[in-house]
Amino acid sequence: MKSHKLLLLAVACTWAMGAAAQWQWIDKDGRKVFSDRPPPQEIPEKNILKQPGGPLAARPATTAAAPADAAKAASAPAAAAAPRAAASAAVTGKDKELEAKKAQAEAAEAAKKKAEEDKIAKAKAENCTRARAAKASFATGRPMTQTNAQGERIFLDEAGRAAEVKRIDSIIAADCAR
Known part of the structure; x- marks a missing residue:
């Protein structure tokens, strides 16, 4: 006990x-x-x-030296720099695990970014298809209607048609780039 x-x-x-x-x-x-x-x-x-x-004493030197520290490190004796270089060159098992996890996280981030880019590209392709179909409808010259803010259907006059064609052209320019 x-x-x-x-x-x-x-x-x-x-x-x-x-x-x-x-x-x-x-x-x-x-x-x-x-x-x-x-x-x-x-x-x-x-x-x-x-x-x-x-009590506070001088801080130990870090392995990543700033440009101002580079001149000081160059003037230091080679014997003092050798142990520091050997210590920084040694890689432990934990460092390898950390590097593997970091690489895995970077790969996952890259895959996520690629998926997001694919999603955006698919949305742009759909917008392009819809905009081209809308432009074809406007090109027929048939009367077109829209719903206003109050929910009423109104016919587009020439100014409204021109504004809508201009809007459709800007969508085509942005989403149909090849």
Whole structure:
């Protein structure tokens, strides 16, 4: 029973140490951010509230260097740059899983976009067919009727016919492009 309590105490201490290894900073929008990773380089030092290992010290270098940091990195000794390059080159199993999930999500997004484009193309084709049929009806010269806002059927005069033909022509121009 005593060893059970001791094990429980050890687990609790381990969790507490994990919670202590957190970064805290205020982002550009004024919100407090908690993370297990260092803040982006654009966050000023004065906005960093807490970092792992106690009082504020210099932030570790990131793998994606800004153009201004590139000149500094070029002047750094090759011995210091070698471990960083080796660490960034190593790919873990979790990274592979993340890349696979990312590729799958991108493929799903591309399929969704293609389906949406196909739907739009089908709607344009239907609009084109209807507009051409309407233009053919107007070309016969027969009297045409429309329903006004009050729900009454009215015959189109020459000005109304011209306006409707112009509207149909614009639909044909937009949806029947080949």
